[in-house]
Amino acid sequence: MNILNKKLKYYTKEVIKYFNIAIVASGIITIVVLFKYKPIYAVSISDKQIGYIKDKTAFEEKIKENAVQEGKEKNLDNVNIKTNPQYELKLVNKEINTNENEIAKTIEKDIVVTYKYYELDLNNSPIDLVDTLEEAETLVNQIKEENKKDDLQLSILEKYTENAEEVKTTNIEVAKSNIQTKIAQATTNTKKEQQTAKVENNNTIPEINGIKLAYTPVKGVISSRYASISSVRNYRSHGGLDIATKIGTDIKAVAGGKVTAASYQSGYGNIVKLNHGNGVETYYAHCSKLYVNAGQQVQAGQVIAAVGSTGNSTGPHLHLEIRINGETVNPQKYLYK
Helix, strand or coil, rough: HHHHHHHHHHHHHHHHHEEEHHHHHHHHHHHHHHHHHEEEEEECCCCEEEEEECHHHHHHHHHHHHHHHCHHHHHHEEECCEEEEEEEEEEEECCCCHHHHHHHHHCCEEEEEEEECCCEEEECCEEEEEEHHHHHHHHHHHHHHHHHHCCEEEEEEEEECCHHCCCCCCCCCHHHHHHHHHHHHHHHHHHHHHHHHHHHHCCCCCCCCCCCCCCCCCEEEEECCCCEEHHHCCCCCCCCCCEECCCEEEECCCCEEEEEEEECCCCCCCEEEEEECCCCCEEEEEEEEECCCCCCCCCCCCCCEEEEECCCCCEEEEEEEECCEEEEECCCHCCCC
């Protein structure tokens, strides 16, 4: 037993001795390697090495910072490096120098920076730009509360650009003042239009089932009358009134109501349908643009679409239908007299 213990102690000492020698040798080798070599990143583009950098993370951050125009950090959406450089950690001779600046210039040529900002539109017309969604939402809520109008057509649109010079934003107070001014102008114009409509109708606003038709949708030339027969409609009786005018002309709602459809429909093309209550509906067809959505409440005189020539159409015009309990009636009994 004593002999076994002595042998065990001997071999244990030998193992420890050789282990210590190995540690010392590894240390010496490491010192020699570090004395002659250094760890740095080799940078390659399309499998072609273009140089060395010290720190990959710091280098990429610096590249992105340099790409973003000063003062536009809040509008930054994305920085895309198209060249997709590859990095490989290597031990190289200490005499080899890094060339971060040269590599950065090469990579920066293929960087695309996208900026985002928020446009505030009133009645589909752009008013101002702000930097953040939080600013835009705060502004919209404040204006709706102050004007006591839940149906105020004030919307927020995301806008993107690769040219930072296009991003001209304003602070929230300036934007608020500009929007309030536009609302006041729109209110004044609406009152003037209402007064004009009354004069045009000899101070008498036509009615259908108690629904006042305060506005003519567009001004133009009647090109096809109600109940007329034409080969364009396969000799079927015309269910509405066609008013010819140029493409893009604003189309106004004849009365307030709810949008039941705002989409493309065979024959009609782009069409807006309004339900005014009491069984009264109006259709506005062949539009080039639609400015409202199904389910939306609109006011009398509000611009809801633009004149076009979509669907079964021989030229730019508005096809206007008035329906009572689903049956068409002649619009000229009430409008365009």
